């Protein structure tokens with residue numbers, strides 16, 4: 334592993350690295366084969382307090398900022414592990430923390446901090462609306478002290494491993510709203526009560542081990558006390574959470590990128606072909622150096638987005654730019670690492686092909702590259718909108 338000077342939170346990074354050493358490639362390969370959830374890894378991270386860093390101390394967390402959380406996820410990914418199984422436990426609670434009632438915070442946050450409650454599922458995407466979130470159709474109808482939810486979600490990760498889910502629903506039809514972003518609300522769904530009582534979960538097998546699912550709501554009754562914030566204002570509540578999510582996922586990409594550069598530079602130095610290390614050939618060496626440069630630059634953007642978030646500044650553009658740069662840098666590094674390993678890159682025991690599959694996700698989820706380019710093109714550069 335190459336030394337990176339001036340990295341933030343060196344002690345946290347060192348502790349994460351030590352923890353991850355107990356979860357070597359063979360652990361992840363076994364789970365990956367059968368798409369099994371990394372329960373032991375998640376429990377260990379929870380027990381050591383790494384998933385509650387963003388929860389204020391008064392609610393049992395360590396009250397650190399997004400900068401610390403990015404350091405944790407980067408190191409997890411750099412170690413060859415994957416935080417995708419549990420990263421949402423870190424940030425999904427932000428919607429409750431910022432917009433929940435005092436009762437919701439007191440009821441849930443201490444238990445989320447201790448791990449007694451897993452808040453790992455964030456239900457936004459639907460099969461017909463895709464990225465156009467204002468067109469979600471899952472509808473929550475008010476019925477006295479309850480909401481009755483009907484509809485469908487897709488790609489909702491970790492739903493089977495969550496006790497609570499932050500669910501985005503329409504509470505007023507789009508056509509009856511002044512703005513398309515109005516009439517959307519956030520519900521906190523207790524999965525333990527919902528499954529089998531109006532909520533059905535269907536796992537979706539994907540090219541990576543990500544515990545993602547499809548959800549079907551058939552008149553699921555949710556108490557009105559589970560509404561987060563004001564009815565109809567949910568769209569703006571989740572935007573802030575999305576900035577945290579994009580920044581943290583960008584940090585995972587930085588970790589992936591560093592994993593690939595570490596592995597590629599070490600392998601290229603060791604592997605001898607035509608009587609000398611392949612790294613002596615600049616055609617092998619330069620792409621690895623380029624990957625390192627791209628990751629280093631993207632890491633600066635991640636740092637900027639996290640710092641702005643922690644300072645309470647609007648950081649939507651920076652979080653998006655960080656996610657795009659980091660996901661592209663990690664993908665370039667993945668490709669070069671695979672190429673550097675030749676045939677061995679395809680062998681499961683090297684972990685390169687697994688990480689290669691895992692890091693590809695981040696150019697699509699949680700937001701695809703085109704939508705980030707569109708945001709920058711229209712909001713930042715003020716060019717005409719296409720939609």
Ligand SMILES: Cc1cc2nc3c(=O)[nH]c(=O)nc-3n(C[C@H](O)[C@H](O)[C@H](O)COP(=O)(O)OP(=O)(O)OC[C@H]3O[C@@H](n4cnc5c(N)ncnc54)[C@H](O)[C@@H]3O)c2cc1C
Pocket residue numbers: 454455456457458462463464465487488489490491539543545694697698699700701702703704707719720
């Ligand atoms: C493994 C996995 C886990 C996920 N986990 C979750 C989760 O936990 N919760 C959740 O809510 N969602 C989750 N998602 C969903 C993810 O956020 C979406 O897949 C992503 O936002 C893209 O939406 P879509 O798949 O509907 O693509 P679409 O919106 O159908 O877009 C398809 C392609 O067209 C492009 N495109 C669309 N419109 C335009 C346009 N106007 N201009 C240019 N290009 C355009 C997009 O960039 C994209 O490349 C997950 C997805 C995956 C694959």
